[in-house]
Every structure is written in structure tokens, then in C-alpha cells.
Amino acid sequence: MSLGGLLDGPPAVVAAGVEVFSGALRAQGASVADVDWRPPTIGDPADLTALALDPRRAAANRTAVERVLAAGSVLTDVRPARETLGLEGRVLLHSGPPLTWEAASGPMRGALIGACLFEGWASTVEEAEALLASGGVTLDPCHHHSAVGPMAGVTSPSMWTWCLEDPVNGGTAYCNLNEGLGKVLRMGAFNEEVLTRLAWMRDVLGPLLSRAVRSMAEPLDVKSVLAQMLQMGDEGHNRNRAGSLMTLRELSPAIVALDAPSAETAAALAFIGGNEHFFLNLGMPTAKLAMDAARDVPGSTMVTVMARNGTEFGVQTAGTGDRWFTGPAQTPVGLFLGDYGPEDANPDIGDSAIMETYGVGGFSMAAAPAIVRFVGGSVPDALATTERMYQLTLAENPAMAIPILGFRGAPTGIDVLSVARTGWLPQINTGMAGRVAGTGQVGAGLVQPPRECFEQALAALAQEARAAA
């Protein structure tokens, strides 16, 4: 036994704890790095140790994160949610963990109302509210249907969905089409402008995209677009400018070749080209495919879902299947549009934190210096944030390279145990919806999950580890 070369020469030492020992080592001229250790602030120490000593954990986390890194994502189809998500009857999907109408926040209610109007289940706002309050519409999380949705994430049967496949692990994931910025359903707006746009997306854009995507000889490699975006100043959550333009570039020949009426073609191209977040609804299911590939790995402490419904923040882990660990959604801190202010912002909302779960978005803020001020930060903050996230994560994703960090891979695969031990919570980069139903977007900023999610997840994972021992 060579003990990993331990006896081959003077060791370089990493020290956690009493400083007198590192001082003595330095006095001997040894190479010493001190850990800025502090007692874990989340979770019971016995639970943390049970997880750290779980003999399954290292291999399970390796399996989980390798599946995430290996996952691919290609765009195979565009179809109505009724078909792809099995939405029969009056069913609406929403972002985040499970939610009732009573508990729903303003923007979530606004989006649900708008969807009822859009589907023709109600003809007035009051009717829609009554229908929803009476339980006449089934509400279910997108995540329960291999789907994700930004902000309110409300997905109704007549909306078209992107259909993505993971050619490596064989998964599928879905997401509705992005409506653009400002007064949009996902931000809780439901006025005539919103409903008119949704109808046009249903009647014109969706069918065009569907035919165009089906006509492409090679399906669009969405993962590759996401990788390239990080080289072009996007982080894939709050900045999708390069990705949206690349998507336009890839799709437009096929759209034009459909021989649709030129006014429709022009409107579709203008809509895509004018929406800097068009790619987000392709990036999110790409991340979802990767994280779903890591589901159900017993012993793994890796986070597979972070999602918010405007009321609660929910987390799932690879080792605990589809159990949700929830806590109150926090209100983002950042910058506001127009004369909106912090009092106008709704608590955190949307499935888009799947991007951070996958290691991009706020985790790769260093890749997107162009937007750090928009979310109320500075370039050094962005670099520091990404550097910190490396200490929460299991791997660096070689496919998602961050140029300014010497093309270091994005910090990927959040380890619940590392969150507890470092005391650093995952950093999420997000849009802010107005608190009052119907408002729309009020700003953008930074937010973190509540500690409760990780406390519950740790307790459940530890219980599972003890049961397996």
C-alpha cells in the first residue's frame, strides 16, 4: 500500500481548525493552506456526519453528476401541451412545488386567470377567479410532467410546447414558448394585449415552428447553443441574447422554406428576433433533461430541482426521488423597471432556477459581465459568486466553459451537504414579477433559496442513509 504517495516527499497540507498547527507547519517551511472553517449552520451535525460517512454517497454523487454532464439536448418537435403533457380537460400546469389557488401569489393568480380566459373556460376575470376558487381547474406543477415553465410557468392545453430529447440518457422534456418581455402571462399579466399575443402564438407561431422543426434535416443541438452562449456574454437565465439570435439563425431557413404567407413568416421572424429571452424556454428544458437524468440515485445528495411558485421555494434531490422540500420563497434584491420599487416585487417565482441547478444562470454569472449591473451587482461580485458556487458543486461541466475563468467548466451539481457546510446558499439570477396580479415584470435581481429547503432535504437524506445502513 502506498497511501497515495503519502510517504514520497514532504506533504503539502490543508488544515481546518486550530491555527497553532498551521503556524508550526509554516515555521518548518511546509506548504500549508488554511481552510476558512466554520461550524455548519444548516442541519443537525449528526445528520451531516451520517451523510458524509454514507459509503454509498461518493459513488452515488459521481453517478448522478456524470449523468448530468453526459446529458444532451436536441429539439425534436413542437406540439400542443394537450398532447405532450397529457392535459385533458381543465388542467393548468404551474411553476414550482404544488400549489393551491388560495396560496397562490398575485402573479400566479394573474397567469392562471389569463390562461382560463385564453382557453375560453371563462369570459371575464371574475368568472375565471370564481372557477379557480371553486376548484374547477386542476393545478399541477410543470415538474410533475417532465416540463418546466419560466416565472408563473402556467401552461394550458392549447399552448405549444418545445419537445426536447436527451439522445444520451433517453429522456424528454417540454416547455412552452416564450412570449417576450413586459406585459406577459408568465409575469402575471392577462390583459387584451397578452391574450391576443397568446392567440397568435397558438394560431400562427406554433404551427410554423412545428412544421419548421419537423422539416430540419438535423435536429437543433440545443446544448451546443447553450455552451456557445456562455462564450458570448450570456449566462442562460437572465441573459439569453446570443442564444436567442443563434436560435433565430438556426430556425429561420426552415421557417422561410415553409412557403407560408410572407406576412406570417415575417411576423414570426420579427417576434423571435425581437425577444431576447426566446432561448430561455429552450435552455430550461435542456437543463431539465440533464437534471432528470440524475433522478433516483439512492445515496446521492445532489439537488435535481430548484423551483419556485411565487409562494414557496421547492427543492428535490437525486437521493429522495420526487419528494419536495419547501420553504417560503424569498423576494429578490436587484434593480427595478420604471418607477417600480421593492414593495412592488413578488416573492421568487418560476422553474427557471433549473438553470442554476444545472450550473449556469447565477452559478455562471462570471460568464455574463454585461448583465451584472442589471441585477444589481458588479463584475467582481459576479466572479466571486461563481467562485463560491464551485464549493457547493460536485463537478465542473467541461461543455459549459466560462471564458474569464480560463475556460473553467461551470460549477455543476449542487451538493446539499456542501451547502450546509459552507453556509453559502445557491445564487439564483432571476426576473421579478409584480406582486399584484396583472402587473407584469417589475425588475430583475438576485435571490437565494430559503434555508428550510436544505434543512428538510438533509434530514430526509440522513434518514434514508441510516435506513440503508
Place this chain on the structure above:
Amino acid sequence: MSAPGPGEGVRHVSLRSGVYADSVRLMQVSRDVGAREGVIAVLVAMATPLNVDLAAGMGFTPDRTPSPDQLLIAVRAVDDDVLAAAVAAVDAALAERERSRASADAQPARTIAAGLDDLEGDGPALAIVSVPGQYAALEAADAIAAGRSVLVFSDGVPVEQEVALKRAAHEAGVLVMGPDCGTAIVSGVALGFANVVRPGPVGVVAASGTGAQQVSCLLDAAGVGVSHVLGVGGRDLSEAVGGLATLDALSALDADPATERVLVVSKPPAPSVAEAVARAAAGLSTPVRSAALSPETPDLTAAVEALLGDLGLDVPIWPSRPGPAEAALPGAVLKGLYSGGTLADEAMLIAAPVLGDVRSNTPLRPELDLGTDLSAAGHVVVDFGDDALTVGRAHPMIDPTLRLEAIARLAASGEPAVLLLDVVLGHGADADPAAALAPALTAARAQAHLPVVVALVGTEADPQGWSRQADALAAAGAAVFASNAAATRYALDLLGASR
């Protein structure tokens, strides 16, 4: 030399999906791999039409239609071996990332895992953990998961956690040193409590911190150096732990070219574990000598002397400073106030056959337990380094407060006694222990007739200097011995006990 034509050599052409790198990076990879001996041509590029044309011009044609999202890897080389190596080099170059941190404020590592990740330098990496015991396993597990050995200095680590850590380390082919045995010297670097000793041929495996310090200092005094001292934790040779780390340390020292002899030091081990270790030792090519304390072999100094004999060396006169001529005190009692657990055990094992029962907070037999009354009458040996006495305070080798109080109490008690102490020098220990101890001894001796005997464990090269400390203690009226066994026997002589 003429340039090879486009038809020469063997080829590799492949397309990868889901891999993206910027064009400059790819040009660097192409250039680096192209510079390898025997490589004729290389193109690593995104499969854009332009690059596919370029490849065609170089004689490479993929067998399926590339898409611009794919990575094209084309290599031509003189033979199949060079070709395979070149393709592997392309993969390695693509996987390699610069680790430039120049532009980012480095974030402090909050865990051993992050610290190991950031570590620079060529030597083998090793973690030291001295966080509170309930968190020690968390940090130690990081090192094992990273394939690194770890010294757990923390005490209060539950034994089942120690077993789990040591099992995991064995699986991972690394060593857990400790817990609660804060000593190691690895290739001359002293970790935790350890002395400055010369390099040499003797490897020490120690389930005892101060025991390892005693034998390494005596070897040094005899002119013999150590290759490594691997402290495996005070419980390693217990039934529960089963010698997990001792066995791995033995096998590592056996494989170490610098180690010619091995000495295993421990407090009294569990008999079954001692047997297992003896069996393992017998199977090694390096001779192993046991310095495990027991009623039959109570003496670390004797074990060192036997090892010197194995090496064909003479036993030196161990350093000492005579005390004042003091009359024997028949009827007086032995008061051993120790900071080192193994040294306390050794003193009790040597004293018990002569004095009869010696009570202690770390007794040889459970019925001799002192309980909480450390100033009980009669023959008593106290280990101030025991876990129960270090909760919320530093080890007595750093913080002498409790022991100084006990000395003052003893002098005030009026009980006729001989005071036996250990003072342990070296890295990590009090920078000048005599500075506090000598005045306390002077004061105690002014108050009572109290002969004082000190086992001073250290070397001249230690930061505190053996002679400097010995002289200061002798000036305060203590008899000073480099050997704890010799100190104990001298104390017994003062008690007038026949031995």
C-alpha cells in the same frame, strides 16, 4: 526531409456532438498535437462548411455529413500507435482547462474538499483536521473522498465514526491518522504535536501521541533518525477499531524505501488486535518491533534500547539533570500529574508492581477509577490530556492551567508525596513550558517538602530546546530525565520503594 504527401500514413476522422470550444482553443489543440513526433497532420475544429472543406483539402473526409454544431477531429500519423496516442492527446487537451484565477478574487476554502482543490505544490497532499469533534468526520471524509490521507487531531470523535472513516480510507488506499493522537512526522514535516528529530531509518507507527514523541526523541538522542511517524489514533488497537490504520500504516512503511525498521508504539492494546498486528508484522519484509505497553512490557525506553540493539548500536546514557540530594520518603505517595496519556500509562505500569494499586482518571483497571476527585489521597496518576478534561479547553501541552492548580493544591494538602510530571516539547506545544512550571514548582517546594521528578520529552532541536528547559526545571529543584521510565523509577527510589 520531404513533406509526406496527402496519401501517406494512417488516418482518424471522427465527429463529436455536444462538445463546443472556441476556435482559438481548437487551433491551440491542433497545433500542440500536430507538434507530436510522427503526427503528419491534425485538424480539430467545429465542423463548419469552411472547416470541412479544409479537412477535405488535407485528405480527410468524414463518413457522414457533419453539422456545424459538431466537433471534427481529423488526425493523420505515421502508424497506428502514434495515431491512437495523438487522438488521446486531443481528448486530453480538450478536457484540460486553464485554472487561471488571476482575475477573480479567490474565495476562501470553507471545507477540506475545497482546500484540497485549491492546493498548489508538488508534494503529496495531506489534510489536518482539528475542528470540534462532532464535525471532524465531515472534514476528514472530504480528504478520503479526494484520495488523500488525513490527520484528525480532534478528540471527541465517536468511535463508530472513526471506524467508518478508517474503513473508507482503507478502501480508498489512504490513511486516517488519529483521532485523538495528534502526532505525525511525514518525510520530516512535523504535524500536530511532534518533535524536531533527525531523518533516519526507523518508521514509527503509534497508537499513542506522547508515546511516539518519547520513542522518536530517545532515538534522536541515540543518534538514530526516523523516516516517518504515523500516529494512528489512541483507539486504533482497541477491539472496536481493530487496528485498521495500524495495519495500513505498517504496509505503507514496509513499501517505503526510506524505512528499514518499524517500531509500533501503543497503550495496552486489545489482545486479539495485538495478535492480528503481530501476524501482519511477521508477513512484512521490514523487521517490526513492538513497543506496546503491557504489564509484561511496561517500558518504552526498554523498547527503544532493544531496537538500538537490533541496529547494532550501543545504548547511550539518556540525558538527565540530577535533582537536589533529597532523602527518601518512606510512606509518602506517588502523585503523577501528566499531560501525555501514554506516559501516564507507562508510569502506572512501572509503579504498580512496586507500589500496589495506583488510582487514576485513566486507570489500568476500572476499579481504580478516580472519578472526578483528582486530588484524592494515595498513589494517584492523573492524565490531564484525557478527553473529559479537555472539553472546552486546549490540550495541557498548550494550556497548563489545570495542572498548575493541581500542583498548588498538592503542596497545600500536606500529604507527603513525590511529584512526577511530564513536560512534552516540540511543534504545537507550549513555546516555553518551564516559564510557568518552574515558578510553580519553586512555590510548591517552598510550602511543602515535595521532591519533583520530571520526564522531559523533547530534543535539542525542538523550538523550546531540551537543555534550556531541563536547566530551568532543575534550577527549580526538579530532577529531569529524557526517559519517562527512568523518571518514574527515580520517583520510586525517592519513595523508598524497593524494585
